[in-house]
Amino acid sequence: MSQRNLTLLTDLYELTMMQGYFKEKDANETVIFDAFYRSNPGGNGYAICAGLEQVIEYIKELEFNSEDVDYLRSTGLFEEDFLEYLLHFRFSGDIYAIPEGTVIFPREPLVKVIAPIMEAQLVETALLTIINHQSLIATKTARVVYAAEGDGVMEFGLRRAQGPDAGIYGARAAMIGGCVGTSNVLAGKMFNVPVKGTHAHSWIMSFPDELTAFRSYAKLYPKACILLVDTYDTLKSGVPNAIKVFKEMKEANIPLTSYGIRLDSGDLAYLSKKAKKMLTEAGFPDAIISASNDLDETLINSLKIQGATINSWGVGTNLITSKDCPSFGGVYKLAAVLDRKTGEFNPKIKLSENAEKITNPGNKAIKRIYSRETGKIIADLICLEGEVYDENHSLLLFDPIETWKKTHLAPNTYTMRDLLIPVFQGGKCVYESPAVMDIQTYCKKELDTLWDESRRLVNPHEVHVDLSKPLWNMKNQLLDNYHFQES
Amino acid sequence: MSQRNLTLLTDLYELTMMQGYFKEKDANETVIFDAFYRSNPGGNGYAICAGLEQVIEYIKELEFNSEDVDYLRSTGLFEEDFLEYLLHFRFSGDIYAIPEGTVIFPREPLVKVIAPIMEAQLVETALLTIINHQSLIATKTARVVYAAEGDGVMEFGLRRAQGPDAGIYGARAAMIGGCVGTSNVLAGKMFNVPVKGTHAHSWIMSFPDELTAFRSYAKLYPKACILLVDTYDTLKSGVPNAIKVFKEMKEANIPLTSYGIRLDSGDLAYLSKKAKKMLTEAGFPDAIISASNDLDETLINSLKIQGATINSWGVGTNLITSKDCPSFGGVYKLAAVLDRKTGEFNPKIKLSENAEKITNPGNKAIKRIYSRETGKIIADLICLEGEVYDENHSLLLFDPIETWKKTHLAPNTYTMRDLLIPVFQGGKCVYESPAVMDIQTYCKKELDTLWDESRRLVNPHEVHVDLSKPLWNMKNQLLDNYHFQES
Structure with a gap:
C-alpha cells in the first residue's frame, strides 16, 4: 500500500x-x-x-x-x-x-x-x-459496443493500458460506455462492476496436454466454462477437445449454462463458422463463441458483415488505449x-x-x-x-x-x-x-x-x-x- | 492522500x-x-x-x-x-x-x-x-529527441495523458528516453528530474493587455523568461511586445540568461523565421525560440528541413500517448x-x-x-x-x-x-x-x-x-x- x-x-x-x-x-x-x-x-x-x-x-x-x-x-x-x-x-x-x-x-x-x-x-x-x-x-467503448450489435463486449485491455490508472479508470470508463464486464479485478472491486475472464494459453501449456487442461478447467468452473481453443491448433485440436469435454459434462449431468470457446488468433471469420458447425453437429448449438485478438469497432463490424458466428467480444488494446485516436x-x-x-x-x-x-x-x-x-x-x-x-x-x-x-x-x-x-x-x-x-x-x-x-x-x-x-x-x-x- | x-x-x-x-x-x-x-x-x-x-x-x-x-x-x-x-x-x-x-x-x-x-x-x-x-x-521519446538533433525536448503532455499514472510514469519514461525536463511537478518530485514550464494563454488574458502580462512575468521570472506570443497575434502583437520587454530588461541591467519566446499555434516554420529576424534585428539573436502545438518526430523533422529557427521543443500529446502507436x-x-x-x-x-x-x-x-x-x-x-x-x-x-x-x-x-x-x-x-x-x-x-x-x-x-x-x-x-x- x-x-x-x-x-x-x-x-x-x-x-x-x-x-x-x-x-x-x-x-x-x-x-x-x-x-x-x-x-x-x-x-x-x-x-x-x-x-x-x-x-x-x-x-x-x-x-x-x-x-x-x-x-x-x-x-x-x-x-x-x-x-x-x-x-x-x-x-x-x-x-x-x-x-x-x-x-x-x-x-x-x-x-x-x-x-x-x-x-x-x-x-x-x-x-x-x-x-x-x-x-x-467511454466514447471509444460506445463505438465498439455499437458495432457489436447487442453482443456483450468485455474490456480485456489492462496489460496494454498506459500504466495502472489507465487500466483502472479506463475500465471504469469502458463500463460507463457499455461494456458488460472487465477483466480488471481492481476496477471490479473499486467500482462494483462485473469482472470476467476465461484462462490463458499458459493454463493449457502447464498441463501435459490440452484435453487434460480443458477437463481440469471444466471441473473447476462448470458454470462459466469458456475454453481457449487456439493454443496448438484451433480446428484440429482445440475445438474437438472442447467438444469432448462438453460431452463429458453432459454425460455427467453437469448443467451447461454458460459454456463455449474463445478464439484468440487466426482468421476469426473462418474459424468461428467452422467451429460453430462442429459445435452444432456435436449437439452444442448454444455454445458461446467468443473472440479476442486486437479487435476494434471496425474489425467487429467487418466480422459481422462476413457472417462470423461470434457472439461475445473481448476487446483489449484498441479499446483501453483508444488506439486510432x-x-x-x-x-x-x-x-x-x-x-x-x-x-x-x-x-x-x-x-x-x-x-x-x-x-x-x-x-x-x-x-x-x-x-x-x-x-x-x-x-x-x-x-x-x-x-x-x-x-x-x-x-x-x-x-x-x-x-x-x-x-x-x-x-x-x-x-x-x-x-x-x-x-x-x-x-x-x-x-x-x-x-x-x-x-x-x-x-x-x-x-x-x-x-x-x-x-x-x-x-x-x-x-x-x-x-x-x-x-x-x-x-x-x-x-x-x-x-x-x-x- | x-x-x-x-x-x-x-x-x-x-x-x-x-x-x-x-x-x-x-x-x-x-x-x-x-x-x-x-x-x-x-x-x-x-x-x-x-x-x-x-x-x-x-x-x-x-x-x-x-x-x-x-x-x-x-x-x-x-x-x-x-x-x-x-x-x-x-x-x-x-x-x-x-x-x-x-x-x-x-x-x-x-x-x-x-x-x-x-x-x-x-x-x-x-x-x-x-x-x-x-x-x-521511452522509445517514442528517443525518436522525438533524435529528430530534434540536439535541441532540448521538454515533456509537456500531462493533460493529455491517459490518467494520472500515464502522466507520472510517462514523464519518468520520457526522461529516460532523453527529454531535458517535464512540466509534471509530481514526476519532478517523485523522480528528482528537472521540471520546466513557461505560462499559459490564461496568464496573458487575465491582465488588461499582453504587454502588461509580459512585463509582470519578466519581473517575476527574469532568469527563465520565455514569453508565449500567440494569444492575440504572434507577429503583430506577441513578438513586438516580447522585444519591448527584453529591451526594458536590458536597460534595467537585468541579465538576459535564459529568455525568448514560445510559439503555440500557426505556421511554425514561417512564424519562427519571421520572429528570429525580428528578435535578431532588435539585438536579441540568442533569444530561445521554443515551440509547442501537437509536435512529434515527423513534424520536428519537417520543421528542421524547412529551416525553422526553433531550438527548443515542447512535446505533449503525441509523446505522452505515443499517438501513432x-x-x-x-x-x-x-x-x-x-x-x-x-x-x-x-x-x-x-x-x-x-x-x-x-x-x-x-x-x-x-x-x-x-x-x-x-x-x-x-x-x-x-x-x-x-x-x-x-x-x-x-x-x-x-x-x-x-x-x-x-x-x-x-x-x-x-x-x-x-x-x-x-x-x-x-x-x-x-x-x-x-x-x-x-x-x-x-x-x-x-x-x-x-x-x-x-x-x-x-x-x-x-x-x-x-x-x-x-x-x-x-x-x-x-x-x-x-x-x-x-x-
Missing part, C-alpha cells in the same frame, strides 16, 4: 502563474474557466463525458503538505510568502459540470470552474488529465473575470492563428433541445447564464458561423434541459456521484437520444451546437473590439 | 487459473515465464526498456489484505482454502531483467520470472502493464516447467495460427555482441542458460528462419555482454534501481551502440536477433514432436 497525493499532479506553469497572480495582482480575483473539447475523437458523431467522480475526489483532497512545499522550495522558483500561502490552500470555488455518461458535443463547457484565479488555475491540469482520459475511453483534446480556457466594482463578469476571449481555437467568452449555460415527438436531440444551445427560455414559445436557432442557416422550432414541439449541474458550491461538494452501473444505464438512455445517423461509425451526422443571440453578440463584439484596438 | 494497493491490479483469469493450479495440480511447480515483445513500436529500429523500478515496487508490495480477499469471496468464484492461501501469499521466486534504459529488440526476454506457478502467473498482468507503458514512452504489445509466455525428478526444466512452446506468435522455449539468456572496433552492436544472441562462449574463439551466427544466412565473427573481434541481470532471488530484491537521470545517461550511451542506420526514423535497419544452435535445436525438436503427435 502506498500513499497517494495528487496535489502536485500539475504542470509547473500553473504554480509559477499562481505565484505571479499572488505577487502581481489581486489573487482573489474571481474568474471563470471552461473545460471543453474541439472535435469528437476518431471521427465519431458525439462523445461521452466521464471522469467527474475522480475530479471531485481530486478537488476534495487538494492540499499541499509540508513535503510538497519543501520540494517546491528546492526548485528555487518560489518565494516564502507564496509557499506559506500554499500550505493553507484549499479549493473554495464553485464547479458546474455535465453528469458522467452524458452525450456531449464539441465546444460545450463540460466543466465550468468559478473560483479565485489561483484556485481555478491550479486545477487545470489534473482536471483535464482525468476528464480527457475517461471521456476518450489515443487523446481526447480537452482544453481549459479563461472565459470571464469578475469586475468587483460592478459585480459583473467581464467576458474574455482567446484569439488564435487557428480559427477553431477562438474561445466562447462569458459565464455560460448549455440548453439541450429535444423533439417532443421523438425524444431525440434537435440541437444544443450554448447561451449566457440567466437567459430564460420558454418551451411554450417558438425558438429560432442559427448557425454561429453560417448565420443565414436558421431553424425555427414551433411552440410546444420541443423540450429543454440544462446540461450543467452544480457540483461544488463555495468549496463544498454538493453532488453525489452515481454508481458506475447506474451511469451505464443512464448512458444507454443518453445514446438513445441520438438519431442513428449520428451514431454510425463512419461519417456521422453532426449534431448542431448553436450559440444564443446574446452570446453570439458578445463574442462578435469582443472580436470587433480587438481588431479595432489593433489598427 | 489515498491508500493504494495494486495487488488486485490483475486480470481475473490470473486468479481463476491460480485457483486451478491450487486445486488441480502441484501449486508449487516451478516454472519460467518470459516477458518479451514481438515488434518495435511505430516502425522504429529498436525499443528502450523501462519500468523495472515500478515492477520491483509492485512485487515487493504484493500482498492480499482481508478487504481484497473479502472482495474475491463476493464474486462467488473462489473457495475458502484458496482464499486462505491468498492471505499468506508472498512472491518467493527469482526475477531476471534487462536494466532500464537498455536498447532492446523483438523476441528478447525483457523479464524472466522463475517461480512457483501460482506466483509467476499472478504477476503477469501488472508486470506487462508497467513495462509496456514505460517502454513505449499507443501500445507496446509486450506479452508474457510460459517457457519451461521444472521436472522435480530430474531437476531439469522441461521446455514449453506455444504454437499459433499466426507464425510470429510461436514462442522460444526453455530457460534462456541473452548475449549482446559488440564490435571491438566500433563498439556498435553486431547482433543479439538468445541462447540457453549455461551456454558458454569465449571471445577468444570465432563465433558463427545464423538467421533462425533463413538458416543459410550465416555470419562468422573472427576471434577477438567482438565482445559479449549478458543482458539479463538478477533482480529478485528467492523473493528478495537484490537489485537497486539507479536514479532516473543516471538511467538517462546510460540510455544515451546505449543509443550510441546502434548504427545510424538503425536509429533513423523511417525504414531503419533491423538489428539481428539470432538463436544459439542449442536453443534453435530445442525449438525445432518441440515443433517436430508436436506435429508428430498430431498425425
Whole structure:
C-alpha cells in the first residue's frame, strides 16, 4: 500500500502563474474557466463525458503538505510568502459540470470552474488529465459496443493500458460506455462492476496436454466454462477437445449454462463458422463463441458483415488505449473575470492563428433541445447564464458561423434541459456521484437520444451546437473590439 | 492522500487459473515465464526498456489484505482454502531483467520470472502493464529527441495523458528516453528530474493587455523568461511586445540568461523565421525560440528541413500517448516447467495460427555482441542458460528462419555482454534501481551502440536477433514432436 497525493499532479506553469497572480495582482480575483473539447475523437458523431467522480475526489483532497512545499522550495522558483500561502490552500470555488455518461458535443463547457484565479488555475491540469482520459475511453467503448450489435463486449485491455490508472479508470470508463464486464479485478472491486475472464494459453501449456487442461478447467468452473481453443491448433485440436469435454459434462449431468470457446488468433471469420458447425453437429448449438485478438469497432463490424458466428467480444488494446485516436483534446480556457466594482463578469476571449481555437467568452449555460415527438436531440444551445427560455414559445436557432442557416422550432414541439449541474458550491461538494452501473444505464438512455445517423461509425451526422443571440453578440463584439484596438 | 494497493491490479483469469493450479495440480511447480515483445513500436529500429523500478515496487508490495480477499469471496468464484492461501501469499521466486534504459529488440526476454506457478502467473498482468507503458514512452521519446538533433525536448503532455499514472510514469519514461525536463511537478518530485514550464494563454488574458502580462512575468521570472506570443497575434502583437520587454530588461541591467519566446499555434516554420529576424534585428539573436502545438518526430523533422529557427521543443500529446502507436504489445509466455525428478526444466512452446506468435522455449539468456572496433552492436544472441562462449574463439551466427544466412565473427573481434541481470532471488530484491537521470545517461550511451542506420526514423535497419544452435535445436525438436503427435 502506498500513499497517494495528487496535489502536485500539475504542470509547473500553473504554480509559477499562481505565484505571479499572488505577487502581481489581486489573487482573489474571481474568474471563470471552461473545460471543453474541439472535435469528437476518431471521427465519431458525439462523445461521452466521464471522469467527474475522480475530479471531485481530486478537488476534495487538494492540499499541499509540508513535503510538497519543501520540494517546491528546492526548485528555487518560489518565494516564502507564496509557499506559506500554499500550505493553507484549499479549493473554495464553485464547479458546474455535465453528469458522467452524458452525450456531449464539441465546444460545450463540460466543466465550468468559478473560483479565485489561483484556485481555478491550479486545477487545470489534473482536471483535464482525468476528464480527457475517461471521456476518450467511454466514447471509444460506445463505438465498439455499437458495432457489436447487442453482443456483450468485455474490456480485456489492462496489460496494454498506459500504466495502472489507465487500466483502472479506463475500465471504469469502458463500463460507463457499455461494456458488460472487465477483466480488471481492481476496477471490479473499486467500482462494483462485473469482472470476467476465461484462462490463458499458459493454463493449457502447464498441463501435459490440452484435453487434460480443458477437463481440469471444466471441473473447476462448470458454470462459466469458456475454453481457449487456439493454443496448438484451433480446428484440429482445440475445438474437438472442447467438444469432448462438453460431452463429458453432459454425460455427467453437469448443467451447461454458460459454456463455449474463445478464439484468440487466426482468421476469426473462418474459424468461428467452422467451429460453430462442429459445435452444432456435436449437439452444442448454444455454445458461446467468443473472440479476442486486437479487435476494434471496425474489425467487429467487418466480422459481422462476413457472417462470423461470434457472439461475445473481448476487446483489449484498441479499446483501453483508444488506439486510432489515443487523446481526447480537452482544453481549459479563461472565459470571464469578475469586475468587483460592478459585480459583473467581464467576458474574455482567446484569439488564435487557428480559427477553431477562438474561445466562447462569458459565464455560460448549455440548453439541450429535444423533439417532443421523438425524444431525440434537435440541437444544443450554448447561451449566457440567466437567459430564460420558454418551451411554450417558438425558438429560432442559427448557425454561429453560417448565420443565414436558421431553424425555427414551433411552440410546444420541443423540450429543454440544462446540461450543467452544480457540483461544488463555495468549496463544498454538493453532488453525489452515481454508481458506475447506474451511469451505464443512464448512458444507454443518453445514446438513445441520438438519431442513428449520428451514431454510425463512419461519417456521422453532426449534431448542431448553436450559440444564443446574446452570446453570439458578445463574442462578435469582443472580436470587433480587438481588431479595432489593433489598427 | 489515498491508500493504494495494486495487488488486485490483475486480470481475473490470473486468479481463476491460480485457483486451478491450487486445486488441480502441484501449486508449487516451478516454472519460467518470459516477458518479451514481438515488434518495435511505430516502425522504429529498436525499443528502450523501462519500468523495472515500478515492477520491483509492485512485487515487493504484493500482498492480499482481508478487504481484497473479502472482495474475491463476493464474486462467488473462489473457495475458502484458496482464499486462505491468498492471505499468506508472498512472491518467493527469482526475477531476471534487462536494466532500464537498455536498447532492446523483438523476441528478447525483457523479464524472466522463475517461480512457483501460482506466483509467476499472478504477476503477469501488472508486470506487462508497467513495462509496456514505460517502454513505449521511452522509445517514442528517443525518436522525438533524435529528430530534434540536439535541441532540448521538454515533456509537456500531462493533460493529455491517459490518467494520472500515464502522466507520472510517462514523464519518468520520457526522461529516460532523453527529454531535458517535464512540466509534471509530481514526476519532478517523485523522480528528482528537472521540471520546466513557461505560462499559459490564461496568464496573458487575465491582465488588461499582453504587454502588461509580459512585463509582470519578466519581473517575476527574469532568469527563465520565455514569453508565449500567440494569444492575440504572434507577429503583430506577441513578438513586438516580447522585444519591448527584453529591451526594458536590458536597460534595467537585468541579465538576459535564459529568455525568448514560445510559439503555440500557426505556421511554425514561417512564424519562427519571421520572429528570429525580428528578435535578431532588435539585438536579441540568442533569444530561445521554443515551440509547442501537437509536435512529434515527423513534424520536428519537417520543421528542421524547412529551416525553422526553433531550438527548443515542447512535446505533449503525441509523446505522452505515443499517438501513432499507443501500445507496446509486450506479452508474457510460459517457457519451461521444472521436472522435480530430474531437476531439469522441461521446455514449453506455444504454437499459433499466426507464425510470429510461436514462442522460444526453455530457460534462456541473452548475449549482446559488440564490435571491438566500433563498439556498435553486431547482433543479439538468445541462447540457453549455461551456454558458454569465449571471445577468444570465432563465433558463427545464423538467421533462425533463413538458416543459410550465416555470419562468422573472427576471434577477438567482438565482445559479449549478458543482458539479463538478477533482480529478485528467492523473493528478495537484490537489485537497486539507479536514479532516473543516471538511467538517462546510460540510455544515451546505449543509443550510441546502434548504427545510424538503425536509429533513423523511417525504414531503419533491423538489428539481428539470432538463436544459439542449442536453443534453435530445442525449438525445432518441440515443433517436430508436436506435429508428430498430431498425425
